[in-house]
Amino acid sequence: MPYMPVTESMFLLAETREQPMHVGGLQLFVPRAGQSGTELAEEIFETFQGCTDVRRLFRKRPASPASLFGYAAWSHDDEIDFDYHVRRAVLPRPGRIRELLRYVSLNHSALLDRTRPMWELHIVDGLEDGRVAIYTKIHHSLVDGVSALRLLENSLSTDPDDRNGTAWWDPRLVRRSRKPSSSGSRIPTLSAVTGLVGQAVGVAGQILGATPAAARVAWTAVTDDDFASPFVPAPRTMLDVSIGSARRFAAQQWPMERLRAIATTLDITLNDVIVAMCGGALRSYLIDRDDLPDTPLVAAIPVSMHTDDASEGNLVTAILANLATDQPDPERRLATVVASTRKAKQVIRGLSPLQALMFGAAAFAPLALAPVPGFVRYTPPQFNLIISNVPGPSEQLYWNGARLDGAYPVSIAMEGLALNITITTTADQVNFGLIGARKELPSLQRLLTHLDTALEELEKVAGIVG
Amino acid sequence: MPYMPVTESMFLLAETREQPMHVGGLQLFVPRAGQSGTELAEEIFETFQGCTDVRRLFRKRPASPASLFGYAAWSHDDEIDFDYHVRRAVLPRPGRIRELLRYVSLNHSALLDRTRPMWELHIVDGLEDGRVAIYTKIHHSLVDGVSALRLLENSLSTDPDDRNGTAWWDPRLVRRSRKPSSSGSRIPTLSAVTGLVGQAVGVAGQILGATPAAARVAWTAVTDDDFASPFVPAPRTMLDVSIGSARRFAAQQWPMERLRAIATTLDITLNDVIVAMCGGALRSYLIDRDDLPDTPLVAAIPVSMHTDDASEGNLVTAILANLATDQPDPERRLATVVASTRKAKQVIRGLSPLQALMFGAAAFAPLALAPVPGFVRYTPPQFNLIISNVPGPSEQLYWNGARLDGAYPVSIAMEGLALNITITTTADQVNFGLIGARKELPSLQRLLTHLDTALEELEKVAGIVG
Numbered sequence: 011m012p013y014m015p016v017t018e019s020m021f022l023l024a025e026t027r028e029q030p031m032h033v034g035g036l037q038l039f040v041p042r043a044g045q046s047g048t049e050l051a052e053e054i055f056e057t058f059q060g061c062t063d064v065r066r067l068f069r070k071r072p073a074s075p076a077s078l079f080g081y082a083a084w085s086h087d088d089e090i091d092f093d094y095h096v097r098r099a100v101l102p103r104p105g106r107i108r109e110l111l112r113y114v115s116l117n118h119s120a121l122l123d124r125t126r127p128m129w130e131l132h133i134v135d136g137l138e139d140g141r142v143a144i145y146t147k148i149h150h151s152l153v154d155g156v157s158a159l160r161l162l163e164n165s166l167s168t169d170p171d172d173r174n175g176t177a178w179w180d181p182r183l184v185r186r187s188r189k190p191s192s193s194g195s196r197i198p199t200l201s202a203v204t205g206l207v208g209q210a211v212g213v214a215g216q217i218l219g220a221t222p223a224a225a226r227v228a229w230t231a232v233t234d235d236d237f238a239s240p241f242v243p244a245p246r247t248m249l250d251v252s253i254g255s256a257r258r259f260a261a262q263q264w265p266m267e268r269l270r271a272i273a274t275t276l277d278i279t280l281n282d283v284i285v286a287m288c289g290g291a292l293r294s295y296l297i298d299r300d301d302l303p304d305t306p307l308v309a310a311i312p313v314s315m316h317t318d319d320a321s322e323g324n325l326v327t328a329i330l331a332n333l334a335t336d337q338p339d340p341e342r343r344l345a346t347v348v349a350s351t352r353k354a355k356q357v358i359r360g361l362s363p364l365q366a367l368m369f370g371a372a373a374f375a376p377l378a379l380a381p382v383p384g385f386v387r388y389t390p391p392q393f394n395l396i397i398s399n400v401p402g403p404s405e406q407l408y409w410n411g412a413r414l415d416g417a418y419p420v421s422i423a424m425e426g427l428a429l430n431i432t433i434t435t436t437a438d439q440v441n442f443g444l445i446g447a448r449k450e451l452p453s454l455q456r457l458l459t460h461l462d463t464a465l466e467e468l469e470k471v472a473g474i475v476g
Numbered sequence: 477m478p479y480m481p482v483t484e485s486m487f488l489l490a491e492t493r494e495q496p497m498h499v500g501g502l503q504l505f506v507p508r509a510g511q512s513g514t515e516l517a518e519e520i521f522e523t524f525q526g527c528t529d530v531r532r533l534f535r536k537r538p539a540s541p542a543s544l545f546g547y548a549a550w551s552h553d554d555e556i557d558f559d560y561h562v563r564r565a566v567l568p569r570p571g572r573i574r575e576l577l578r579y580v581s582l583n584h585s586a587l588l589d590r591t592r593p594m595w596e597l598h599i600v601d602g603l604e605d606g607r608v609a610i611y612t613k614i615h616h617s618l619v620d621g622v623s624a625l626r627l628l629e630n631s632l633s634t635d636p637d638d639r640n641g642t643a644w645w646d647p648r649l650v651r652r653s654r655k656p657s658s659s660g661s662r663i664p665t666l667s668a669v670t671g672l673v674g675q676a677v678g679v680a681g682q683i684l685g686a687t688p689a690a691a692r693v694a695w696t697a698v699t700d701d702d703f704a705s706p707f708v709p710a711p712r713t714m715l716d717v718s719i720g721s722a723r724r725f726a727a728q729q730w731p732m733e734r735l736r737a738i739a740t741t742l743d744i745t746l747n748d749v750i751v752a753m754c755g756g757a758l759r760s761y762l763i764d765r766d767d768l769p770d771t772p773l774v775a776a777i778p779v780s781m782h783t784d785d786a787s788e789g790n791l792v793t794a795i796l797a798n799l800a801t802d803q804p805d806p807e808r809r810l811a812t813v814v815a816s817t818r819k820a821k822q823v824i825r826g827l828s829p830l831q832a833l834m835f836g837a838a839a840f841a842p843l844a845l846a847p848v849p850g851f852v853r854y855t856p857p858q859f860n861l862i863i864s865n866v867p868g869p870s871e872q873l874y875w876n877g878a879r880l881d882g883a884y885p886v887s888i889a890m891e892g893l894a895l896n897i898t899i900t901t902t903a904d905q906v907n908f909g910l911i912g913a914r915k916e917l918p919s920l921q922r923l924l925t926h927l928d929t930a931l932e933e934l935e936k937v938a939g940i941v942g
Binding site: 124 | 591
């Protein structure tokens, strides 16, 4: 049986009923001309159910029995119970996006079965606009967000006339895997943070063909105070609480060109724009809830350490960013965010890959302890939430001619980390997926409005007329 | 905060991700004339969501934080998140019963959220025959099966023209509660076991108006060997294994008159017929799977100790019955079952109510220990499965004119008890609900065919031409 590294088993060990450790994705497809949503849903369902040759990743499950010290090995099932893993659902009338998000909210709360490969795929029709959704759940011990998106990318085609659409687990996909976005001009989606860390550890050329952004800071000064080290506690807020198992999912997309225009004008990275949007939105949300702390929120931003596009599994570290939520002025807030992420990059720059991974592990260590009762209550948080930017496909993709119209990440809320914001970029859109503890974060969907307002504020800072 | 008795907290303590401790029900309704399934589903949904006055039982949740010794008290929420608790679902085409059972199978695997009142209600349309299903989940710490059925009964009307249909949690239902089936002739559904035990503990007149069945054994002799005491281990079979969290649900109904005719002809109880059907079916299933043991399976049969129709919560003990699965002859199998349940009744007869409850608790004690890793593997089982017969409404019932057409129980599979068979009677039907561990019990739905065959065999024993 293959040995299970601690970077994988920690996601099994840290899992409780209040803290499921699966990541998800919500993809929307537009049926090809002349095809109804139900027809497309049935075509996907039948194709996927019929793909009984399953690559190894999708047959992997924790070996049983688990030892008293946790899971130490993987085993692989020969047979997959497709009736269990591949599901069909129809939304009730009126079939708005609201009903779809509700479906995801309710299903994302449920734990995966550990006695079988830990993934599910739900094919959903009934949207009034005729689109079809695929909602996937896969355990974080199997893949991280970057790997999950690569699986999606590999199963789709850039050719709208391609009719070789198959299931994500088709072993032939590994062989036909396209080189993802290797030209520098076609990767507007890649976080510059990822690029810089990649360069630092000597793998920049391999990370999705990353081209580091220019490093000039033209419009603000950087001070040491702006750097949030892992040893300075973040303030305590309503985000840093014990949570129940119920979730709420909210999602929205914004045109890439709007965020890109701000980044270009101010000579900052797309990632800076995204993090600043989150900071502005969280400030407004916490003011709404009368819970804005005097000191700024700190976000942990995972940085992928994948070294080539064929790798699977988890390889992630993190930097900490100052969200400047104490700052009412959008320009000063942005300046603080930019300075903070640059400093954090510098800290990671000098480390070996192993050291960088350990740095991330040190920052994440409280997560593994959080399920101990009372732990969250008595330990100051190192950060208030995780904001993750996962670069997605940069080209328009299709499945049997059905156009991919959005790909929203559905991540993990944790004990002491009631909110997670994950961003995925697809072709010309920036897709935000917010997952939160349902009871602990009321009116979570208001964050979408606040994100929109924060984007408009940043456009004003950049002198772009909306 | 109200104190939580151990008979309730044990269901919280014994719960793991592989062993959810909620019970469920699946009710089918025929829309009234001129109404579509979707219209009925929406009518129920809107009525239920609009019923914001919620009786105490449906606002009850474990007080938090739990102590290291478990849950010691209940608390009550003032506000209910109806968007979470009350759900709408539509079945995909072709909308057969198979798709409905699949929906229940998949949803019954998911744990309830402990930070809110532990119940869910799913209103499902999309059945090709136009019927509408209500699938409910409620934690066993809140109610047992008898109480759950009473809640259903109370929310329905015997009058097809009654348009005062409301949600199950409407506090007015407690006041308008009808006297359930108080005339002896209208209780064909009550298990005679319940009646006899009730008589023994001096509450027969209060248990749903029970009339004990005649006690004559006309056609077979009773030997001591037929009595399965709690201290004689049951054989080890594929039913007595560690289980995963995934479930499969199978359900079917048979006309009451067929079972009743056998009972009347042979002068045995309806419960004897039901238990004998299960014994015959399990024998065939285990032969199919090449796992039939040399010694007979033992079933635990919970016996309700409810003393009046207003009581809520849990009050259950159990007897053990010899299923005679080693016996190829249907007549001899039935004789052994009858002798075994009569003996068990005699044992319980001499006990005080508290002693009888303790007797049940002793038999169930291994359940609380089962989640300890390895426990199931090294301890011989005291019984192989639980067969539960829960008397339901004896009259035809309606909700706003929609006729109740079936009410299937969805019970609990456990560590070491991979299968549970629960039977509910409604008007003229006997409804079997089988819940099993999905991976450990392949082809569970074959048990339905075997139950049908076993019923035909019993008709032959009774000399009834099919």
